[in-house]
């Protein structure tokens with residue numbers, strides 16, 4: 001019999017994971033899976049559960065939770081030769097990974113979509129010694145953007161990021177960054193460096209429109225030191241998705257990126273606090289197979 005593991009975070013979203021677990025279990029059992037359910041109790045649990053799923057040769061792992069739970073889940077697959085197929089039931093406020101794969105943001109619909117026979121083999125990224133599914137952000141503006149509380153995020157959705165970001169943009173100091181990518185160099189002042197694997201960043205689905213989930217590329221955006229005057233147009237670009245064409249933004253793609261600074265700069269990885277600079281990012285092309293909805 002095929003084996004499936006459900007990893008569910010009872011604290012995600014509106015704390016409604018429990019009611020979805022039985023619906024997911026029902027679908028998997030109807031597909032002849034033997035199902036194990038693991039609820040997370042805190043940080044690291046989803047990683048440990050997924051690691052044991054890899055080691056036990058499990059066929060399928062379903063992550064029920066927000067981007068944080070998904071991030072922890074995929075980290076259980078690090079350095080594993082056997083990586084189970086992945087299903088995603090999004091319960092968070094942003095849900096970038098689900099957005100990028102056209103998985104419904106309505107959990108009940110996403111559960112129905114698990115019956116799909118279609119999968120997509122997608123890239124993952126590695127930052128220092130951990131994996132990421134979506135985005136790495138660094139710089140003072142990233143710190144401002146990602147310091148939004150969960151409550152505020154739930155209330156305002158993606159716009160919370162923008163609201164906080166714009167408020168701080170004018171006063172955000174730039175940091176001196178040195179970015180080496182595929183043998184090239186970018187050096188200068190920047191309040192924000194973004195490295196995206198998918199088109200959806202912070203809930204903005206058009207922010208990185210050229211990024212395909214399996215293109216083997218890291219899509220990098222470096223915001224150059226911006227004047228007060230330009231902060232408004234940059235905000236509009238964040239909203240309407242022309243970030244890479246903005247005159248104060250440098251855009252490039254790479255397979256491998258090193259970012260360093262003499263200043264102490266924290267990063268944000270898939271919406272969670274990440275390592276401080278220096279960072280080494282590389283793409284792991286077509287690394288995991290994810291269940292996606294059938295095309296209609």
Ligand SMILES: Nc1ncnc2c1ncn2[C@@H]1O[C@H](COP(=O)(O)OP(=O)(O)OP(=O)(O)O)[C@@H](O)[C@H]1O
Nearest residue numbers: 011012013040041042043065066068069092093094
């Ligand atoms: N039982 C639990 N109680 C409280 N926190 C938990 C529990 N299990 C896991 N966690 C923590 O929850 C965090 C992940 O939350 P997740 O991102 O999935 O949901 P969310 O915060 O609702 O989503 P979003 O960030 O998109 O709003 C992780 O930091 C993890 O350590």
